[in-house]
Amino acid sequence: MSASSRRAHSWWQQLRAVMLKEAKQVVRDPSSWIIAVVLPLTFLFLFGYGISLDTTVVRIAVVREDASRDAADFAAALTHSRWFLVVPAADRRAGERLLQDQSVKAVVIIPAQFAPFLHAQGTTAQVQVLVDGAEPNTANFVHGYISAIWSDFFAARARQQGSRAGPQVDVAVRYWYNANAESRWFLIPGSMTVIMTLLGTLLTSLVIAREWERGTLEALYATPLTRGQILIGKTLPYFLLAMVSMLVCVITALLLFQLPLRGSLFALGLVSAVFLVPALGQGLLISVTMRSQMAAAQLGLMTGFMPAMMLSGFLFDIHSMPAWLRLLTFAIPARYMNISLQTVFLAGDLWAVLVPNMLFMLAVGAVFFGLSWWRLHKRLD
């Protein structure tokens, strides 16, 4: 055996030893199994059943100060609409109170003069709507729905009186890749991104910090291991753990939530493996920077998990963010993973989308690993 190949052989042996030690630590700790299997499943269930961005039924209060037929008809139109759950309110004060105490999202007030004004010439009958504007989207939904009921109500009256309504433009909406526009279909790939970030970044962020805290890093430094071996040996077991849990997630998503997989399993596996490079790299970088597990955990939560939730396009659309923030999202690995997973699951193997995203992930990962390698001096200052 030549000298160089013997060196290579012992390099591998050393690497294997670190990996084995780390892997044993992972396998022996019951909490790692909780992380790899229980946690991902819990998240998927939460996202699959608990979270829906599709607005369903909104509670509103109706105050009827006018006892006329017309007022009753309009109130009935609101009650019969499938968008609203109508709560009666005795008077204006009671309605406003309900709005203020967050029991209803809007109060519709039909004033006493509604019918007389409607039938008289030269007067305008008004209906007042007080909307809880605190959450603007719900407020806009409520605006839209009440306006639609209002114009339908008068269009129906006009038809009864024999007059013809003007021409109308309809918008026929079709969703590609997700025909029923089910938010679950885009939330589940997104939640897989969050789970993978959790496994990749948060778990590894504790790895070296733990050795610092327990003082075992000195022992590790005293070994002939190189920095590269320490970094690779400590991350590879987590890589495998994350891949196993990804598999669990995929199986659950396909079987239980009936998510379509329009791309190939190969593309899915490749994207996941590539994503773990920056995710693990980020965890390592945190780990070599922070000296206590508590600080590392906090930093991992704030720079890994929170951005994966908020800035990856998972819950909030990236395109709607201001330009400087969109620029910042390029440094967040979860961003590339999110679109890649959504594409593989819902659209198919669009390599034109996947390849650039994977290249970006690898580039971000190279930066993280490079920085950790540079920060991990083999000395105890």
Next chain:
Amino acid sequence: MRTLQRLLAIIRKELITMLRDPRARFTLIVPPLMQLFIFSFAATMEVKNIDLGIVDLDRGPYAADIAQRLRGSPSFTALPHYASVAAARGDFERERLIGVLVMQSGLSADLTAGRPATVQLLLDGRRSNAAQITAQYVTLIVSAAGAEQRSAAPNAELVISNWFNPNLDYRWYMMPNLVGMLSLGVALMITALSVARERELGTFDQTLVSPATPVEIALGKLLPPLIVAVVQATLYLLIVTLLYQVPFRGNLLVFYAAVLAFAAACAGVGLCVSSLVHTQQQAFLGAFALLLPFSLLSGFATPVENMPWWLQFITAANPLAHMLRLMQGLFLKDASLASMTRELAQLLEIALCTTVAAVLLFSRRAP
């Protein structure tokens, strides 16, 4: 008296461990503030900067009118024209466009003749939420294009006014929620990890054999996170009201009562977690396994009303759900004291139950 002395000693010791390390001090203050700032821009369900492709096969006045109206809306940034849907496909796949609006030939002719007409809107279902909101915007704008010719109700009008947030500024809604959301993680994590850390280092047994009773130990672990939470909440309050100009219409005393009750509930949960685990890593994961459901099922990103009934029932045990209602009530709505007291009482119940459970678990381990 003795109890108070011992309690103060434990609190002092906890604060020293927490604040001794400059990096730990840094993580308590700087990242939360950065998050508040960044998320105030990110966390919006408003859809802005929309890029929508247009395929105009009609080339008539109505199609031009619709395109003009879309261009006039502040939500749309670019409206590139394509010869056909196939031509737009590539940009669509790469998420450069959220959708394509197709106006068939004959649209203007139909509308001029008084016949109803349809335009087609193809949207990217991968981003179904943004796509659905875009569909609403487009529908509103397109239906306005035909509206001049028809007036349904000649002498009736609908007067809509927005309460609490007259300009429908999304940030006014998000900032109070972020105050609750960001406090959640800190209070829960600090307590969960502080006990686990002692377990791991072996100093917890020393604390247990000290003259301090389990109740004193639990309280000593609970109070420091409360102090941190109050300091952080004060910072958030100043930033949110002074910098972001979000109104604070409620009572300042109720605000601090809410922060304390919420932090106590979170710390109680953290204490429960820490009494069940042995290492910091386990504590961290246990805390995290709760953190995520708490934040997802709180109404932070999606309304609680959209959840199935059994999940709505579970949210009663979620401290963040109560905290968010309190924050909304305090900042924007000036909700009645009665409705606030109900939420406060529920937070205190959670705090009490979890702390008692944790104390029982601790004393079971103590000799």
